[in-house]
Amino acid sequence: MDTRIARRAALAGLAATLLAAGTAGAVVGLPSDGSQVNNDPAAGIDPNQNAGASDIVGGSLAAGGTRVPWATFEQAAGNGAQRIFVRAFKGGKWVTQGPSLNIDPNVEAEAPSIDFAGAGRTVPWDAWYEPNQALGGAKQIFASRFNAAANTWQPEGQDRGSGVPSLNIHTDKEAENPSVAGGAAVAGNDPVPWVAWQEQDGSGNQDQIFVSKGVKQAAPNAQCAGFKPSDAKSVSNFCWQQVGLDRLDGDPTLNIDPTRNGVEPDAAFTGANDTVDWTVWYEKDKSGLGLHDNEQVFAARIVADPKADGGFSWRAVGNGTAGQNNILDTSGANSLGNCSASQAAEEACSLNKNPLVDAEDPRVAAGTLTPGGTTVPWVTWSEDVGGHHAIFVSRLVNGDHFELFNGGNPVSPPNADASQPDITFFGNTPYVTWTEAHGDGARGFVGHFDTTGAFVSDTPGGIRLDASGRGRGGPLSLIDARVPISSSCTADPFSKDGSACTPGDVNSPFYTFTTAGSPQRLFAQAAIGGPNCVLFYGCKVQIPVHPRYAEILANLRKKLTIGILVEKPNGQRVGRVPLGLHAKGRTHIRWDLKVGGKRLKKGRYKVTLRALDSHKNVLGLTKPVTITVK
Numbered sequence: 277m278d279t280r281i282a283r284r285a286a287l288a289g290l291a292a293t294l295l296a297a298g299t300a301g302a303v304v305g306l307p308s309d310g311s312q313v314n315n316d317p318a319a320g321i322d323p324n325q326n327a328g329a330s331d332i333v334g335g336s337l338a339a340g341g342t343r344v345p346w347a348t349f350e351q352a353a354g355n356g357a358q359r360i361f362v363r364a365f366k367g368g369k370w371v372t373q374g375p376s377l378n379i380d381p382n383v384e385a386e387a388p389s390i391d392f393a394g395a396g397r398t399v400p401w402d403a404w405y406e407p408n409q410a411l412g413g414a415k416q417i418f419a420s421r422f423n424a425a426a427n428t429w430q431p432e433g434q435d436r437g438s439g440v441p442s443l444n445i446h447t448d449k450e451a452e453n454p455s456v457a458g459g460a461a462v463a464g465n466d467p468v469p470w471v472a473w474q475e476q477d478g479s480g481n482q483d484q485i486f487v488s489k490g491v492k493q494a495a496p497n498a499q500c501a502g503f504k505p506s507d508a509k510s511v512s513n514f515c516w517q518q519v520g521l522d523r524l525d526g527d528p529t530l531n532i533d534p535t536r537n538g539v540e541p542d543a544a545f546t547g548a549n550d551t552v553d554w555t556v557w558y559e560k561d562k563s564g565l566g567l568h569d570n571e572q573v574f575a576a577r578i579v580a581d582p583k584a585d586g587g588f589s590w591r592a593v594g595n596g597t598a599g600q601n602n603i604l605d606t607s608g609a610n611s612l613g614n615c616s617a618s619q620a621a622e623e624a625c626s627l628n629k630n631p632l633v634d635a636e637d638p639r640v641a642a643g644t645l646t647p648g649g650t651t652v653p654w655v656t657w658s659e660d661v662g663g664h665h666a667i668f669v670s671r672l673v674n675g676d677h678f679e680l681f682n683g684g685n686p687v688s689p690p691n692a693d694a695s696q697p698d699i700t701f702f703g704n705t706p707y708v709t710w711t712e713a714h715g716d717g718a719r720g721f722v723g724h725f726d727t728t729g730a731f732v733s734d735t736p737g738g739i740r741l742d743a744s745g746r747g748r749g750g751p752l753s754l755i756d757a758r759v760p761i762s763s764s765c766t767a768d769p770f771s772k773d774g775s776a777c778t779p780g781d782v783n784s785p786f787y788t789f790t791t792a793g794s795p796q797r798l799f800a801q802a803a804i805g806g807p808n809c810v811l812f813y814g815c816k817v818q819i820p821v822h823p824r825y826a827e828i829l830a831n832l833r834k835k836l837t838i839g840i841l842v843e844k845p846n847g848q849r850v851g852r853v854p855l856g857l858h859a860k861g862r863t864h865i866r867w868d869l870k871v872g873g874k875r876l877k878k879g880r881y882k883v884t885l886r887a888l889d890s891h892k893n894v895l896g897l898t899k900p901v902t903i904t905v906k
Contacts, residue, residue: 301724301734302893306345306365306786306800310741313363313788314351314798319372321361325352327798329757330788331389334764337424339396342780343764346373347788348388348402349798358384360404362422362429365800368781373400374428377420379440383407386452393458393467393490394421397770401469401490402429403443403454410438417443417451417473419490421514432490432514434506441511444475445486445518445527451475452483459545459553461489461578461588463769468492470519472541472555477527480564483537484529485557488516489586504585519578519586521605523612528585530555530604532574532592532615532625535564546642546651546672550768553578554653555590556627556638565610567619571634573627573657574615575678576604595631595670596624598677627655627678629668635659636695637758642767643701647775647814651767654681656697656708661686664693667710687723687731688712694721696756702763702785703774703809707734709759709787714738717753720789722761724806727815727899734803739789741799753792761787765810775809779834783810783896808887808896811836817885817898821869826903828855828865828885835860836887836895842871843882845902850881869905876905 305311313330315323328350334343345365353359359376378385385406393399400422408416418441420429433441444451453474458467469490474483491503492514500507500515520528531538541557560571574592581589581603590604592615600614602625608617615625623631627638638657644650652672658665666686670678687708688694697710706725711718719738726732738751739759763785765777786802809815813831820827828840837857842850851871858865869876885898 301732301803301805303722303734303801303803304893305741306782306802307368307370310799312797313347313370313800314349316363316372319361320353320359320376321351321372323797324795325354326794326796327351327790328358328755328796329387330790330798331760332786332788332800333390333392333762334766334786335392335397335400337398339398340770340778342778344780344782345762345786345800346390346400347800348390349788350386350388353381355382356384357382358386360385360388360402362390362400362402365782373422377402377404377429378406379408379418379431380406387454389454389456391456391458391469393469395466397458397467397768401456401458403456403469403471405452405454405473408440408442410440411436411442411447414448415450415452416440416447417454417471417475419443419454419456419469419471421469430512432512433510433516434500434503434508435511436506436508439511443471443473443488443516445477445505446475449476449481453540455542457543457545457553459550461551461553463549463551470543470553472543474539474541474557477529478524478534480535482535483539484524484527484531484534485538485541485555486527486529487519487543487553487555489519490514491517517586519584519588521581521584521589521603523604523606530557530576530590531559532622533559533563533565533567534612536561540637542639544640544642544653545768546653548650550642550651550773554640556640556655558636558638558657560636565616567616567622568631570632571636572622572631573635573638573655574625575627575640575653575655579603592625593672593677594625594627595678598674600676627657627670629659629680629684633660637697639698641699641701641706643704643706644767644773645704647704647809649773651773654699654701654706656699658695658697658710664691665695666692667694667697667708669699669706669708682725682731688721696758698758698761700761700763700785701767701774702806703765703777703815705807707761707763707785707803709761711754711759712738714751714753717792718756719751720754720759722759722787722803724785724803727807732806734805739801752789755790755792755796757790759787759789761785777810779810783808804896805894806896807899811887811896812885812898815897815899817883817901819883819901819903821903821905823906824868826867826869828863828867830863830885830898832858832860832863837889838863839886839888840867841884841886842876845880845882850876878905880904
């Protein structure tokens with residue numbers, strides 16, 4: 277990059293939002309006026325009718341382009357109908373992407389999930405469920421890809437009858453709660469959609485966890501010969517292939533205990549070149565195998581296996597599986613694999629902090645704390661800690677077991693009844709959301725781990741909203757639904773796992789939330805002020821100190837207004853120094869070691885470089901560096 281020698285900075289303080297270890301972050305509205313997302317009457321999105329559950333992801337329709345928020349959500353349409361829509365945040369406003377995704381616009385469609393796949397990760401995919409009368413009225417899993425040229429959504433999959441491309445293993449069984457993740461099991465291949473969901477199966481009709489991968493065909497409407505669960509023709513370009521060993525009545529369930537209900541799966545691709553699909557879920561209700569009856573969180577990864585459907589079997593990994601290889605097969609005492617052989621084995625395969633209490637609502641994200649490091653699955657969930665639930669975070673260690681993060685402590689406050697978490701990475705920084713019960717409603721919360729490993733609240737007291745969209749006013753009451761979170765710099769091969777993201781209008785994590793009341797309204801915000809390697813290359817600043825001055829050296833990823841925060845080693849603030857507006861590239865600033873017009877006294881200080889917007893909100897930070905003034 278070109279080296280630019282900046283003018284000597286002025287030394288007056290700036291009034292700006294601060295994020296430092298242990299202190300609160302900040303949020304801004306998307307858009308800045310705080311207006312609701314579900315508002316496009318011309319497209320059938322009536323802002324005076326209820327919005328419901330939502331999902332969000334960062335993506336771009338151009339390879340290597342700036343990733344912007346893409347939100348999918350439930351929207352009431354009158355007469356009991358509920359439709360799935362997608363809107364993207366472009367040019368400072370939400371833009372509807374195509375018409376409703378429903379197969380039948382007059383039914384209640386639910387639980388949308390969105391991610392990107394295709395060449396260069398440029399094709400949005402959306403999965404959801406809705407009942408279908410042509411297939412007998414049971415709830416079916418559907419998935420569509422976005423055709424940007426035609427501004428429409430194309431359903432994909434085999435014709436399961438009457439031209440309906442259901443993903444269900446059995447179209448006469450109820451299926452719900454899909455999660456779509458774009459990924460490639462072979463490094464360098466174009467990502468394809470993988471969908472996990474729950475579906476009734478077996479003699480007791482318990483919910484089982486299933487996964488299918490999308491396989492692109494050489495020509496449209498090709499016969500899906502050799503595919504399971506159906507070898508019928510594709511309605512478009514893709515066939516769905518179920519994945520795993522057949523463990524329950526010839527079907528590839530992932531359940532550790534198929535006599536219980538496996539529910540609410542989530543999925544992510546991690547590992548070297550992000551080629552390993554992970555699925556997480558939880559199981560509940562009474563065991564018919566003499567295993568545990570409490571709610572337990574589980575995780576499994578794909579393993580190449582030519583004998584399995586789709587060429588992959590599943591290996592369960594838990595807290596006590598170090599050195600083990602627990603393939604989900606028909607071996608063991610109960611003919612369902614090692615994890616199902618005994619209560620002790622089941623406990624080892626669980627992610628629960630305490631395998632004897634209830635844990636639920638897991639979500640997974642790919643990430644690494646080290647720039648350039650190999651990504652691993654990070655899982656968050658809600659667990660009973662004695663009369664209430666708390667949010668825990670765990671990550672894969674040494675490839676064969678999970679270990680709790682945050683010292684084994686929950687990230688939610690003590691005594692709060694917290695549930696429905698979600699997790700994402702912004703570069704190398706993990707962000708977590710959750711909801712808490714307050715009175716008759718729920719409040720939403722967002723936080724992240726800073727560079728010291730401390731957990732920082734971005735929404736103290738709960739998510740707020742006012743006319744400016746800057747998060748002031750009283751905490752909002754939300755519907756009973758997850759606060760989904762993603763970012764403009766998630767980990768995948770096209771972002772070099774979060775170390776090479778293209779800067780844009782939104783350079784931060786972002787999330788959606790739906791307010792309670794009538795009507796229920798959908799909003800979006802961005803969490804700003806945390807470590808930001810999209811704005812600052814590597815999140816790094818160098819500050820060599822000379823006898824009467826210091827140099828501030830950094831690489832800016834875009835044109836920015838910057839300043840420094842000076843603190844004592846214990847975190848006590850000394851003051852701020854504005855450094856002005858600087859162009860993209862290498863920045864070299866001479867600082868006279870004064871703060872507020874006074875020269876720093878002899879001693880050690882912690883200095884952090886910050887980027888600010890026109891409202892003096894702190895957009896992002898570098899990692900702090902320690903200097904010594906003699």
